[in-house]
Amino acid sequence: LLPEARLEPVTRPTGPSSRTLATIPLRLTSPANPVAIPLWTPTRLTLVVTWIAAVTALTAIGLVLRAAMNLADRRGRFVTAVTHELRSPLTSFRLSTDLLACTDDETKRREHVESLRRESRRLAAVVENVLAYAGLRLGCERAAAGTIGDTLDALLPAFEQRCREAGAEFDADIEDARAAVVRVAPGSVERVLANLVDNACRYGVNRPDAVVRLRAIRDRESVRIVLSDNGPGIGPTERERIFGDFYRGEGSARSHSGMGLGLALARGLARAEGGELRLIGRNDPGATFELLLPIETSP
Numbered sequence: 001l002l003p004e005a006r007l008e009p010v011t012r013p014t015g016p017s018s019r020t021l022a023t024i025p026l027r028l029t030s031p032a033n034p035v036a037i038p039l040w041t042p043t044r045l046t047l048v049v050t051w052i053a054a055v056t057a058l059t060a061i062g063l064v065l066r067a068a069m070n071l072a073d074r075r076g077r078f079v080t081a082v083t084h085e086l087r088s089p090l091t092s093f094r095l096s097t098d099l100l101a102c103t104d105d106e107t108k109r110r111e112h113v114e115s116l117r118r119e120s121r122r123l124a125a126v127v128e129n130v131l132a133y134a135g136l137r138l139g140c141e142r143a144a145a146g147t148i149g150d151t152l153d154a155l156l157p158a159f160e161q162r163c164r165e166a167g168a169e170f171d172a173d174i175e176d177a178r179a180a181v182v183r184v185a186p187g188s189v190e191r192v193l194a195n196l197v198d199n200a201c202r203y204g205v206n207r208p209d210a211v212v213r214l215r216a217i218r219d220r221e222s223v224r225i226v227l228s229d230n231g232p233g234i235g236p237t238e239r240e241r242i243f244g245d246f247y248r249g250e251g252s253a254r255s256h257s258g259m260g261l262g263l264a265l266a267r268g269l270a271r272a273e274g275g276e277l278r279l280i281g282r283n284d285p286g287a288t289f290e291l292l293l294p295i296e297t298s299p
Helices: 042-102 106-138 148-166 188-203 262-272
Strands: 006-009 026-029 144-147 169-173 181-184 211-218 222-229 276-280 288-297
Touching: 042 106, 106 188, 144 148, 148 169, 148 181, 148 188, 148 211, 148 222, 181 188, 181 288, 188 211, 188 222, 188 262, 188 288, 262 276, 262 288
Parallel strands: 169 211
Antiparallel strands: 006 026, 144 181, 211 222, 222 288, 276 288
């Protein structure tokens, strides 16, 4: 039973011991031999695997719940923003039509008609932004090649009119990049730049000498379209937040209408075309945005 044990003589009296023989002065001794307990027993392995599975399942459930909550929050903000933006022009429509029906003064009738036209353009812009935002998520537009000069020539008159209505000067120079060929989805460049111009007219024209500048610059592999204003600019804490969905800058929610989709949509469209939209010019007055579009071929 005890192969390593041995009997040793007891030469002097000792206290009671379970290893001393009762009639013979001998004592049983054995070397220390601790019992080796294996580290990974089946029970321990089962417990570890169970805990790992439980933690993984809880983590997955937490991520799914968080994604669902974020989606619900985004949907709620989307519905709230769209509802608010639609309610205002519809209210103006109803008021203007009521006043138009009740007056015979030709001057006032023209004013009411102009109000209806203005609100209809605003309503159309809201609908176009919502549709473009949905189209961006679905990726349903196809790209087509064309020169940046032809694209911008068709857009500049509308941008100039928008700035004039806001009380700002519009200054454009696109000659450096006119012949550059880019492949973009129809309407993408228009939607990106229209949102930038609209933002400049909303927030950057609060001074008598307000000016909005557009420059197209050709590099080796891309076209840089730089749009700037000389308004109050964007604070350092908002430089990245302004590109978030439904985000509206500090103070703008009270003083200006809007859904907070413009810059998020513009950056999404730019990236969908293989380009980028970013805010540059930290030390410059006003806000300066740069749209990068890759050049497809060199004419």
